[in-house]
Structures are given as C-alpha cells and as structure tokens.
Amino acid sequence: MTAFAPIPDFARGPDIPSSGYLVTELGGGAYGITSGVDNTVFLVTRKGVVVVDAPLDLDDRLLQGIEEVTPKPVTHLIYSHAHADHIGAAHLLARDGVQIVAHELTGRFIEEARDSRRPLPTETFSGTRHELTVDGERIVPEYKGDWHQAGNLFIHLPEQRVLAAIDSFSVRNAPFFRLLFAAHVPAYFDAMDQMLEYDFDTVVSGHMDLFGTPEDVQTNREYLHDLRSAAAEALRTVDLREAGAGVPDNNKQAQLKVWMDRVVARAAELMPTGWEKRIGGTDIFLSDNLNAVAWSVFID
Numbered sequence: 001m002t003a004f005a006p007i008p009d010f011a012r013g014p015d016i017p018s019s020g021y022l023v024t025e026l027g028g029g030a031y032g033i034t035s036g037v038d039n040t041v042f043l044v045t046r047k048g049v050v051v052v053d054a055p056l057d058l059d060d061r062l063l064q065g066i067e068e069v070t071p072k073p074v075t076h077l078i079y080s081h082a083h084a085d086h087i088g089a090a091h092l093l094a095r096d097g098v099q100i101v102a103h104e105l106t107g108r109f110i111e112e113a114r115d116s117r118r119p120l121p122t123e124t125f126s127g128t129r130h131e132l133t134v135d136g137e138r139i140v141p142e143y144k145g146d147w148h149q150a151g152n153l154f155i156h157l158p159e160q161r162v163l164a165a166i167d168s169f170s171v172r173n174a175p176f177f178r179l180l181f182a183a184h185v186p187a188y189f190d191a192m193d194q195m196l197e198y199d200f201d202t203v204v205s206g207h208m209d210l211f212g213t214p215e216d217v218q219t220n221r222e223y224l225h226d227l228r229s230a231a232a233e234a235l236r237t238v239d240l241r242e243a244g245a246g247v248p249d250n251n252k253q254a255q256l257k258v259w260m261d262r263v264v265a266r267a268a269e270l271m272p273t274g275w276e277k278r279i280g281g282t283d284i285f286l287s288d289n290l291n292a293v294a295w296s297v298f299i300d
C-alpha cells in the first residue's frame, strides 16, 4: 500500500463528535453541517428551514443536526447538482409540501438516474439565475458554467455572506482526484474567479470538515495556476514519439498512455516546492490533478 503523509493540522477541522456530525453556526440563521466527509449548509427562516442538498454520508444525521438547532420543519431543499453523494439522502427530507428547487439540467440527470433516493425537483429553472425569497430571506442560485456537472449551482445567501459552491474545491486541501471530476476543466478554472466575485465570508464546498474563506478560494486558484503552468511546460518538453519509443508502433494507445504518464511525472517535478506547507493532500492527489490539467491543456 502507498504511504501518504499525514494531513497537517491546518488542513483539518475540529474532531467530529460520536454523534457523527458537527453543526457550525455561520451567522444570520445559517449553519454548516459536516460528517467529516460531506458537508452542506442550511438556513433557518421565520417559519422553516431551507436546506442545500442532503449528502449521502450525513444521511439521517442531517435531520438530527437541524433538530439540534430548531424544531421548525424543512420547507425547501435546493439541489446544488445531481450527484448522489450530495443529494442521495434527499428522500429523507422530501415530505409532502417540501419544495425541491434545482436547475432543469439537474432535473434531467435525476430523471435519467431513476434513483429513489433522489426525488425529482418540484421546481426547476432554466437559464442562469433564480432568486428565491423565503420568509423574507434571499437565496440566489446561479448557473455560471459546467465547472463540475451541467446544471451545477452557486447558491448565495447574500445577507448571511455564505456561498455554497458544492464540489468546487477542498478547503485547505488539494482538489480530490481529477479536480473533483470537473465536467469541463477550463470552466473549473473559471469557477474560482466566479466565486471570488461574490460577497461572502464563508464558502461551503461540499466535502470534508472545514468551511472556507475567500482566501482559501484564492489559495486553490493559485494551486491550480501552478498545476497548469507545470503541465504546460511538461507538454512542451516531453515528446510523444520519444516517450513511446519502447512501445510497439502498432500499439498507439499504449504509446499515448506512456507519454501522458511521463508528462504527469515531469509536471510533478516542475511543481514549485512548499505547497505541502500550505495545503494538505498534495501527495495524494497530485498525479490525478495533473492528469486532468495536462489533458485539458492538450485538448481544450
């Protein structure tokens, strides 16, 4: 088994109690909740609770966490996108009268999935913006591009200065795997700039135990920039024909694989030193991150 460096203290959140979840007050009636693996946000309004997503790993502990804060019922559920790890517990919240809001593309993915854990939205919107007002509280979902999955939303709570940008990055850690499975890598890069155009103090990014700040988004943007520079330089210097020289000429697929592995290895060498002092998990995800970035630099 590959040994990885321990995640440094600055890249970890507080310990999760034995209940299996931790609720953090974010101000103005907004609360973050994490299981340690998945996180999300809910907003307590005058009459009820508006919840963003219902992560699979939180499961029924999401309702326990809400009940810890308020006896009010869940009135609205907003899907950030269609992936099961973020909305796979939605069936537990989808009682009669609960409004489920999503982009219409998210609705289509859920229809295709035929997954009883993910109830269809009751209200979808097309286009880029959909402002909701619930009990006088403004909630602004916006679709700005396919940075993670078509239909993915930034969900802004302007009064609370909270931005839910689920699956956008890992706070104080390297992005998971291939940039959290970004649907379109250039859009993923753009998403960091789009996030920084919002007024917010707290970003809820969907995974692990930390909620972030604008500075954390900037750090991720800087890390992505370094990944892209390293990948671009490696693509300039690692030659496809030379890299594939040891592979039989009638096996072009194997040549491509060997070449890209060399590009990634070279890009890893070209990465500036010291990132492990700023974010956790670089050694875990560097090759996956660079593979996604290098292919994007090559083909996008």
Ligand SMILES: [Zn+2]
Residues within 6 Å of the ligand: 081, 083, 086, 148, 149, 167
């Ligand atoms: Zn996702």
